[in-house]
Structure formats: structure tokens, C-alpha cells
Amino acid sequence: MNKKRLQRLGVVCMAAAMVLTTVSFPRVAKAEGETSTQTEEATSTKPEKGKVLVQVDQNVLKANAMCNSEMDPAISWDSASNYTKNIDGQAEYAFDGDERLGTSSDKITGGMWHSRYTNTSGGRIAGTSINYSPVNRGYEETIDDSNRPWIGSGFGRKIMLAQVTYMGRYTDNNVSNNIADYVLYYANMDNPNQEPGANDWQIAKEGTLAATSAASDIVLDTAVEATHFKLVGKTVYNNQAGTSKAGEDALVCAREIKVYELKDIDINLTAPTSAGGTNADATTSEPGTVIKSVQDISANPATMSDAVVTDKNELDLSHPVTVTSTSGDKLDITGENNKDDSVLIQFQIKLKDLPSDADSVIVAKGDQYKIAYKRQTWNNHTIYRIKFWVTGPDSLGDARWKEVGCNFTDATYLNKWITVTAMYDGTTATKLWINGTSKSDGWNSNTAYNSSNVGAAIVHKDANVQIGNTGLFGYIKDLKIYSHLGNSVTSNQGNYSALVSALSDENNATKVFDLSATAAVVPAYTLKTVWDTTSQNDPETGLPKNTYTETVTVEPTANASIVTAPEAVTVNIDGNTQNNKVVPVSEDSTVADNGTATVKYVFEDMLRGGSLRMITANGETDYTKTSMRFGYDFQLPTDTAFNSCEWYYGTTASDLKLSLTPGANTKKIENPTATKQGYIRSNIVFTNIAKANFDRDIVARVLVKYTKDGKTYSKMGAYVDQNSVSSIAEKIKNSGSETEKNYVNELTKTD
Structure with a gap:
């Protein structure tokens, strides 16, 4: 054969x-x-x-800003602007998105981060006419040559840290106190929301920044996985011209700091399946555009005014939000037949600073029920505390308030997430829990609204609910308000875990407000796909053979730039993503002058x-x-x-x-x-x-x-x-x- x-x-x-x-x-x-x-x-x-360099959201960096020395409260010396310009302030100023440069005659509104200095005679608390008086900060450290000022932040997730951009003093042609010699550190925490300890930091890069008012880029030789960063000013330029340096206790400043992560350009192609089929466009795992949303997701949802969203279900408290009932006044707890309703408010809060106002609202429905951050003077001492109270009728006079408070100082509670739960049981008890522990260690001004006044209903307040206050520097998330509390809730005031567990049963509590917030997301890049199909006859068999060329254009979005064009793509070879293959492109990818990359791949009947x-x-x-x-x-x-x-x-x-x-x-x-x-x-x-x-x-x-x-x-x-x-x-x-x-x-x- x-x-x-x-x-x-x-x-x-x-x-x-x-x-x-x-x-x-x-x-x-x-x-x-x-x-x-x-x-x-x-x-x-x-x-x-392929790689794309993407700027980390400044709102996230601002919310997680940290340092070991800062002017807090912020100070201004500019009387001409009512002390609203050329502010030396807290770490958050370095992440506020404002990188403008002023001059000695044309100063900028706002300011910069500045490490702590003590000669404040003549200065004012920023935005006020109050003489500056420094406040002892429990988290600030003694600055010397072995412990220099640093500033940093967390990303709220793991990123591939690739670049940090530093901008010094806000006055052009003046580099005094700008960082000269630096050490850039990073930490990679299992829990991205946990602040790193001393042993968690690793050196990413060391070097010297130019004596310039312009931006200076610190580019890592190799990107590192990180959840946090901090930039240490080992030395600074100690004169306006930048001709000399100083260390030891020399001051440090920054008007703006940006962070960039390195991300893969992920292009997913779907191989053709038949000559007559419709070929699919390229896709990517890069998240698409997400529109900011803020809403109440409880039954008969209330409407909410615009808010600054910093993370999932998280709002910036310095931008107040108004909540308005759309179906009756479901947020009202005025009782019927002289019997009060009950209310329970629960949220997490991270306060970045002591309050600038005497009464800074966190959550309140007028004076009917309110949680506020209070600054009060008692026996020549300033007391800072969180206070929860409800208000009865005017007929009770000075006894119309029922309240409970908790000392809330910087050393104990600032710059960390705290869970706050406040409850009025509808009769006599107002309760406050901090991180699950019952608290009543603050100055409680009145306890007269007690069992002798059971028959006096909570006064009706025709007011919307307010979240936040312009004088409150911090963040709130996972806010929920309950009313119609059942016995399984009110009877467990001594058992916090049982009380919280009971809230999940609608027979024990009616959820009248449930905050849902989604921050806006802009993808690092978008894809556009064009298919080109050609056909030629096989020279041996005479049968037509199709070739499909898929051209993908990668377009970087704002605050992103393509570093390297893709040399590979992922191909779905059979409709089963488990069998996807990463394969080389069919020809050299290119990056055009406008920053877009072009990637081509060929599927051919062979x-x-x-x-x-x-x-x-x-x-x-x-x-x-x-x-x-x-x-x-x-x-x-x-x-x-x-x-x-x-x-x-x-x-x-x-x-x-x-x-x-x-x-x-x-x-x-x-x-x-x-x-x-x-x-x-x-x-x-x-x-x-x-x-x-x-x-x-x-x-x-x-x-x-x-x-x-x-x-x-x-x-x-x-x-x-x-x-x-x-x-x-x-x-x-x-x-x-x-x-x-x-x-x-x-x-x-x-x-």
C-alpha cells in the first residue's frame, strides 16, 4: 500500500x-x-x-492623609484676605487638588501642609480673626535630625506604586522649607485601611529634589505593591533661593503631592467562531466610568442634596448634606397620644481635627434629635466631646433636653474610624456607644428629662435631617437611622451585640434612612475596536480563506498616560474564559503623539x-x-x-x-x-x-x-x-x- x-x-x-x-x-x-x-x-x-500610569484620586489621599507634624489648627498671616490666603495647615492641604503658585503680591486662597512651628505671634486661626493658639497634639512627634517631618497617605487598596510628585511652597521663586534630600517609604498592609506601624515601612527610593517651585517627580526604578506611602524631608532648602540646606529641626512644607500607580493595559479579545458570525469588540477588566451617586436606599427613600463622596458609602462631613422626606416625615419621631417614638442612629466616623465651631452637627433633625461634635469651656478647660440629645416641649423649661455625651479627644479618637451608636428608647433613656462600649463620661448638662416627664412628648421639629457641618473636618460612612424600636432592641441596652443583632429584624426596628454612596470612577483608559475582514483563495485548493484583523485603540483618560504599548493580549479561544491565552500581538504596537496606543491582532483561516x-x-x-x-x-x-x-x-x-x-x-x-x-x-x-x-x-x-x-x-x-x-x-x-x-x-x- x-x-x-x-x-x-x-x-x-x-x-x-x-x-x-x-x-x-x-x-x-x-x-x-x-x-x-x-x-x-x-x-x-x-x-x-503594556502599562499605563494613573494618578490616584486626590480625594482618597486627602481622606487618608497623615503626618508626624502639622500646623493644626491651620494658621494664616494674611489680614488683607481675612486670613483665608497663604494658609499653613494640616496634611490634608497637600492633597486638596490645588497646585497653584502665588506671588508675594498675588497670594493664593487656601494653602499648604506645613510642619509645626511655635512662633505664631500675629497669626490667626485660618479663616477667622481669632489669635492663633497652638493645640497639643497627641499624635505629633518631636522633630530632630533622627526624626524628620514626614507626610503621607493611604490608598484604601493595594496599588503598584510607581511615582510620587512633590510640589513645595505656594509662593513662586521661593523654595524655603521645600524638601531637598528625601526618603520615600511604602507599606503594604494586609488590611489597606490599617495604619502602618514603625516596622511596616520599607524604603522605596532616596534622592535629592531640585530647588524649584515647579513639580518634582520621584519615579521608582521598579513599581512596588503598596497600600500607603510617606515622604520624609531629610533636609530642606533653608533660604528662598535654595542655595543651602538644613536638617535637624528645620521645617518642611508641601502645597500639593500626587501619587501615581502603574496598571496593566488589559486587552481581552474574543476569537472568531465562524465565517458568518459577528465579531465581538475588545473588552478590558479596567472598570468603566462610574457616575457618582448618593441616595437613601430605605423604603420610601428620602431625597439627598449633593455630597462629596470619598469612598463606598462614605461622605466628607465638611460638605453638609440635606436629607428630605418624600413620604410624610418618616424621619420625625414625634409621638402620638403623648407617647414618644424611639430612634437609633448608627454610623462610622473618622474625625481629622478638633471642631472649629462650638456645635458641629454630625447628624441632626433640628433639635428634635441630634448628634454633634461639641467644643465647650468648663472651669477654664476646653472640653471636646460627642453629644447626643433629644428635645422635649418648651413647657419643661431647662428640663426639656435629654442627653448623653462622651469625651472625644485627639489622642483617643482622632484619625481613626470609630463606630458610633446613639439611641433614645422613647421613654427616658438616651444611650451612646463608642465602638460597642456604652459611654457617658462627658459633661452631661441635664438629666431632668427623666421618668417624671414620661408623658411629655418629644417636640415636633419641622426640619430636614442634616449630615455634616462646614466646621467639621472628617468623614462619615454607613449611616443608618431606625425608628419604631421594639423590645428586643430597647431591652438590650446592657447587651450591645444583642441590640445590634436585633436591628436586622424588621419586626424590631424600622429602617428609615440607609446611606448608599458611590464615588465617581474614571477608568485609566478606554478601548475602541475596528475589525477588517479580507478574503483570498487558497492557491492549492481554490477555497476562500478569510483573515480577520482586529485593531484596538487604547485611549488614556484624564490623569493617565501610556508608559509602554502592549506587546500581548488575552484571547478567549473557545468562549470559555478559563482557557484564555495571553499571546503576543501580531505586529508592533504604537503610541501616537496624542497619547493613544494602537494594537493589532490577526485571526487567519490556516x-x-x-x-x-x-x-x-x-x-x-x-x-x-x-x-x-x-x-x-x-x-x-x-x-x-x-x-x-x-x-x-x-x-x-x-x-x-x-x-x-x-x-x-x-x-x-x-x-x-x-x-x-x-x-x-x-x-x-x-x-x-x-x-x-x-x-x-x-x-x-x-x-x-x-x-x-x-x-x-x-x-x-x-x-x-x-x-x-x-x-x-x-x-x-x-x-x-x-x-x-x-x-x-x-x-x-x-x-
């Missing part, structure tokens, strides 16, 4: 050996003449996906056909099994060299979970026929297919790799190619030679 004649549909130049004796494929794939390898466990160097190959042993043909070959012919782009082929295969088109990656051992034939000069031919052969599986389809998709100037590129088969022994045998019976027909007749003969 003419063996070569049986192989006429494909030259055996590379084979994958796989024994198909069961429905599923085994793990081992063997290249003919090579040793067995676990192909699923083969490893290779992944090509670069299948030549299928054929059978007899199995012989000791000169005898074995008709109990056979081998099946998929043959591929392809051309390479100009000035490129063949690298290798890969095949992804299986028994269903939607699950190509097995692969053959012979790499440099890929066998090929160049210029395989007279009509295919300039083509390359390479095959995959499935051997030892038992008779019981002749009707079983085998499917495969090919990947061709090629190189140019040391870089690797690829193109992929346009379709998932499919065949079975039986289908090929039928074709041979219809058009093969007598020798071929005799072979397949004997092969497919049933006993």
Missing part, C-alpha cells in the same frame, strides 16, 4: 501523540520522537501587556484539511485504530522568521483545555508545493484513535509565532477546526484512490 498516498492531505512534519481510548483526553501529550511532557504545566515567559495515517507494526496494518492529522498552511509577515506553533485542543469546541507547545521543536516544511511557494506547513497528529472513538469529534485551534528583531509576535487560527475519523473516512470513500478506499473500508468495517 502506498503510504504517502494515504497522507496526501497533509505532510507529516510535526505530530502530537495522544492515545484517544476514552471520551476524555489524558493529561500527557507526546511529540513524536520526543519524551512525554505534561503540556498543561509547561511554562514560558509572558510577554508584556487549515489545509484533515487526513488519516495508518498504523503499522511488523509490516502489518492495524485496523483497530488509526491516526488523524490536522494540516495548516500559512505565510509570515515580511522580514519575520518562523518561531513555533501551538495548538489548543479538546473534544468540544467550547473547551480547548489541552495544549501542545513544542516550541523550538516545532516541525515544519517550507514551500510545501509548487503552488505554495512562500508558505510554511505544520501539522498536529492525534495517534492511536481506537475504533470506538471514530465518530468522536476532535477540535483544535492553531497559534503561529514568529519573530523580528528579537521580538515575538503571533497570529491565531480564525476558527476552532473540527474533524473525526469517520468524517474523513467518508470523504476518502467519495474521492480517494482505490488504495485509500480499501484502507478506510477495512478500517471502518464493523464486525
